[in-house]
Amino acid sequence: MKILITGGAGYIGSLLVPQLLNKGHQVRVLDSLLFRQTSMLPYFINPDFEFIKGDVRDVETVKKAVSGTDVIIHLAAIVGAPACKKNSQLAEDVNYQGTVNINEARTNSQKMFYASTGSVYGKVENICTEDLQPKPLSIYGDTKLRAEKEVMKKGNSIAYRFATAFGLSPRLRLDLLPNDFVFNALKNHYLVVYDKHFKRTFVHVKDIVSAYLFGIENFEKMKNEVYNVGSEKMNKTKEDIANIIKQKINFEILFVDKGIPDPDQRDYEVSYKKIRDKGFETSIDFDMGIDELIRGLQTVDVANPFSNL
Ligand SMILES: NC(=O)c1ccc[n+]([C@@H]2O[C@H](COP(=O)([O-])OP(=O)(O)OC[C@H]3O[C@@H](n4cnc5c(N)ncnc54)[C@H](O)[C@@H]3O)[C@@H](O)[C@H]2O)c1
Structure with missing residues (x-):
């Protein structure tokens, strides 16, 4: 085609x-x-x-x-x-x-x-x-x-x-939440997490x-x-994500109650039943994706060229 x-x-x-x-x-x-x-x-x-x-x-x-x-x-x-x-x-x-x-x-x-x-x-x-x-x-x-x-x-x-x-691509984006978390954990050795109970997908x-x-x-x-x-298995709070990364690399997490509000107010669980019923399921789980980010982002030096801003 x-x-x-x-x-x-x-x-x-x-x-x-x-x-x-x-x-x-x-x-x-x-x-x-x-x-x-x-x-x-x-x-x-x-x-x-x-x-x-x-x-x-x-x-x-x-x-x-x-x-x-x-x-x-x-x-x-x-x-x-x-x-x-x-x-x-x-x-x-x-x-x-x-x-x-x-x-x-x-x-x-x-x-x-x-x-x-x-x-x-x-x-x-x-x-x-x-x-x-x-x-x-x-x-x-x-x-x-x-x-x-x-x-x-x-x-x-x-x-x-x-x-x-999330994950690595030749046109890297470091503004995406898991990519940003891993990058900061690796490079700055600390992470400030706002609204830790917010559920994201x-x-x-x-x-x-x-x-x-x-x-x-x-x-x-x-x-x-x-x-x-997406996948229901990938419905996670921001705290979950920070803790998954923390199990893999050593850095400090600072949880802060209120931060800059998410303009899209994304704090919910999403159902993926409709596409699953058609026969589609995702295959890469969070652990695999985070491992990829840790291994790959260690080789990346600069932050800004990949910004979407
Ligand atoms: N990555 C995500 O998390 C995500 C989630 C939901 C939806 N999407 C959607 O997926 C699509 C791709 O997103 P992405 O993450 O690859 O973003 P990206 O910014 O990497 O890709 C956008 C591409 O569009 C090109 N572009 C921008 N303006 C253009 C224009 N005026 N004419 C021609 N090309 C132009 C850019 O050069 C870039 O290659 C977008 O429509 C986005 O809204 C992405």
């Missing part, structure tokens, strides 16, 4: 691209290389790989990128509440309008995957399922939800609402890739639905 990945040079995309090439697909990436990342360089040797350096805000570029593809995996975005708050107009233009541009450029027969997020839900009192009415609290959640609705309205599409990703970045491979193979039985993507 011919597959377009927007934002393919990013944290998730740079692990997804080689997997799709290995499966024999033709892969076209549209990415503005916002972080000057070099994550796509290994694939230029492959004749099945094509790269368009461009912006999802540019309608002509988007039309060119979308044309002739069977499947579109739309990842390009300004990611996370802090990055969107920093430049809210850019977040609106990229996350909402950029998605509209892709969606309008595709025909009804071109399948589309939309990368949504648990941040669309806002504050949730009980177990979070896909049936809940999302009430996003951040610009990130709001732009991502409105864009998700546009894609789902057109049909022939699947939206994945991902848990917070996680998914390893390679399991996100697996969810896309699964979705491509099972598109017909999954289409026109929204799915939470």
Whole structure:
């Protein structure tokens, strides 16, 4: 199949691209290389790989990128509440309008995957399922939800609402909570943890890739639905995460009652039954992912180049 990945040079995309090439697909990436990342360089040797350096805000570029593809995996975005708050107009233009541009450029027969997020839900009192009415609290959640609705309205599409990703990728992100915790534990030898009882939910970045491979193979039985993507086994409090890391490396933890509030107010357990019932389960558990981070991040010297801000 011919597959377009927007934002393919990013944290998730740079692990997804080689997997799709290995499966024999033709892969076209549209990415503005916002972080000057070099994550796509290994694939230029492959004749099945094509790269368009461009912006999802540019309608002509988007039309060119979308044309002739069977499947579109739309990842390009300004990611996370802090990055969107920093430049809210850019977040609106990229996350909402950029998605509209892709969606309008595709025909009804071109399948589309939309990368949504648990941040669309806002504050949730009980177990979070896909049936809940999302009430996003951040610009990130709001732009991502409105864009998700546009894609789902057109049909022939699947939206994945991902848990917070973690793990290593060629386009490293150190703003993600487990990655940030391990990095600080290793480099500073202490960690300040706010709101330790807050319940969060996680998914390893390679399991996100697996969810896309699964979705491509099972598109017909999954289409026109929204799915939470993660695992109940990865519903953890911030205290749990700090303590799991503490069992593996030596550092000090300082628990502080009140800190900077999470703009998305994520403090809930999420159900992943809907996607499990279709046959998808994650395979990387928290221990494996934390071990990977400890081994890998020891080799990383600098913090800032990988920031999403
Ligand atoms: N990583 C997570 O925890 C997580 C969780 C839920 C949802 N998501 C969603 O998954 C998608 C990918 O996230 P990621 O973690 O890989 O983030 P990322 O920031 O690493 O990737 C985003 C990519 O989009 C590109 N990009 C940004 N603006 C662009 C533009 N205007 N035109 C073209 N390309 C542009 C960037 O260069 C980057 O390669 C996003 O849509 C995000 O909302 C991620």
